[in-house]
Amino acid sequence: MPKVVALPGDGIGKEVTDAAVAVLKEVAPDVTIQELLIGGAAVDAAGVPFPGEVEAAVTTADAVLLGTVGGPRYDTLPRELRPERGLLALRKALGVYANIRPVRVVPGLEHLSPLRPEKARGVDVLIVRELLGGLYFDSNRGRSGERAHNTMSYTVPEIDRIARIAFWAAEQRRGHVTSVDKANVLEVSELWRETVTKVHEEKYRHVTLRHELVDSAAMLLVSNPTRYDVILTENLFGDILSDLAAVLPGSLGLMPSASLGDGPGLFEPIHGSAPDIAGQGVANPAAAILSVGMLLRHGLKRSGAANNVDAAVSLALRSHPTRDIGGTASTQAFADAVLQALSTTNVSA
Ligand SMILES: NC(=O)C1=CN([C@@H]2O[C@H](COP(=O)(O)OP(=O)(O)OC[C@H]3O[C@@H](n4cnc5c(N)ncnc54)[C@H](O)[C@@H]3O)[C@@H](O)[C@H]2O)C=CC1
Ligand SMILES: CC(C)CC(=O)C(=O)O
Numbered sequence: 001m002p003k004v005v006a007l008p009g010d011g012i013g014k015e016v017t018d019a020a021v022a023v024l025k026e027v028a029p030d031v032t033i034q035e036l037l038i039g040g041a042a043v044d045a046a047g048v049p050f051p052g053e054v055e056a057a058v059t060t061a062d063a064v065l066l067g068t069v070g071g072p073r074y075d076t077l078p079r080e081l082r083p084e085r086g087l088l089a090l091r092k093a094l095g096v097y098a099n100i101r102p103v104r105v106v107p108g109l110e111h112l113s114p115l116r117p118e119k120a121r122g123v124d125v126l127i128v129r130e131l132l133g134g135l136y137f138d139s140n141r142g143r144s145g146e147r148a149h150n151t152m153s154y155t156v157p158e159i160d161r162i163a164r165i166a167f168w169a170a171e172q173r174r175g176h177v178t179s180v181d182k183a184n185v186l187e188v189s190e191l192w193r194e195t196v197t198k199v200h201e202e203k204y205r206h207v208t209l210r211h212e213l214v215d216s217a218a219m220l221l222v223s224n225p226t227r228y229d230v231i232l233t234e235n236l237f238g239d240i241l242s243d244l245a246a247v248l249p250g251s252l253g254l255m256p257s258a259s260l261g262d263g264p265g266l267f268e269p270i271h272g273s274a275p276d277i278a279g280q281g282v283a284n285p286a287a288a289i290l291s292v293g294m295l296l297r298h299g300l301k302r303s304g305a306a307n308n309v310d311a312a313v314s315l316a317l318r319s320h321p322t323r324d325i326g327g328t329a330s331t332q333a334f335a336d337a338v339l340q341a342l343s344t345t346n347v348s349a
């Protein structure tokens with residue numbers, strides 16, 4: 001029996017994970033779900049954001065479903081005790097170096113995008129973000145007096161392995177990779193560009209490769225999103241570009257993700273704990289539920305169930321839009337609409 005560990009975390013994490021877990025139970029009743037604390041909730045209960053027993057449970061699971069961590073209450077904690085550090089430690093413990101963030105405007109849902117329908121139509125981008133390196137992880141960091149520093153450093157093997165994931169993904173899609181860096185200024189981006197080019201020349205000449213600088217890529221991603229198929233980039237740039245890309249389908253609440261390595265995968269919405277709406281029951285759980293779809297597809301290899309979840313979410317977005325996308329449905333009402341759609345046979349997008 002497959003085991004999934006669910007880590008709701010903080011803020012709206014609990015609300016959207018409850019909805020996602022209900023969907024997982026509906027489509028995969030044989031899966032055992034163990035719910036544990038992470039982030040601020042774990043600090044409150046155990047004094048640390050990523051307790052040892054949680055590490056033991058996730059590393060022996062088949063997949064991990066995460067909500068969100070963080071919140072104003074924890075912002076004054078010492079940095080190593082902050083919820084966000086717990087999340088980084090979780091990613092590290094699982095060795096999930098490849099963060100896959102699909103950005104899709106579902107046909108018929110163009111009206112949810114703030115872009116004109118003709119711009120939004122057909123948007124289908126896969127952001128492949130390196131997740132265990134760069135500024136977030138380098139140990140050369142610190143503060144002293146009036147000075148502080150962080151370091152962006154990458155090695156060839158780190159770049160090589162994420163580049164292979166992006167080219168592999170492009171092979172299954174439209175065959176185009178855009179590698180995004182800042183090679184006009186940063187040495188680390190120079191190495192990034194050289195390594196990506198080498199992987200391309202060695203094995204993936206049948207996929208097209210274009211290099212872009214991150215500043216103008218940000219502009220093009222919004223003004224001409226259909227020029228992109230797979231975007232390959234490092235940790236910080238990928239974090240920023242993917243929140244920006246959430247504008248394309250219409251909300252952060254529509255953006256799921258999968259983080260993959262050699263062990264159990266981690267599946268989570270890309271948004272944060274949304275303190276401004278937490279506790280009101282209005283968060284959009286679509287990203288968390290679509291993350292269950294990614295868990296089924298990539299973590300449990302159940303693509304039929306994954307397709308059903310995706311289709312049910314599309315139906316619920318039409319019938320029960322939440323506040324962030326111009327509707328009035330509550331988190332619970334949206335989740336119920338997804339469950340209702342799943343209970344009808346022949347769900348299709
Ligand atoms: N993976 C994680 O657990 C992440 C945690 N965070 C943490 O979350 C906290 C808040 O960060 P923010 O910068 O405010 O980003 P955020 O993503 O939490 O919220 C940004 C805006 O989007 C809205 N929003 C986000 N998700 C939504 C949803 N599902 N439905 C409807 N509206 C939604 C929020 O209400 C807010 O107006 C911070 O403590 C931050 O460190 C931030 C990003 C990722
Ligand atoms: C909260 C951070 C650790 C990361 C983040 O914003 C993200 O991965 O999207």
Ligand SMILES: [Mg+2]
Pocket residue numbers: 239240243270
């Ligand atoms: Mg982020």
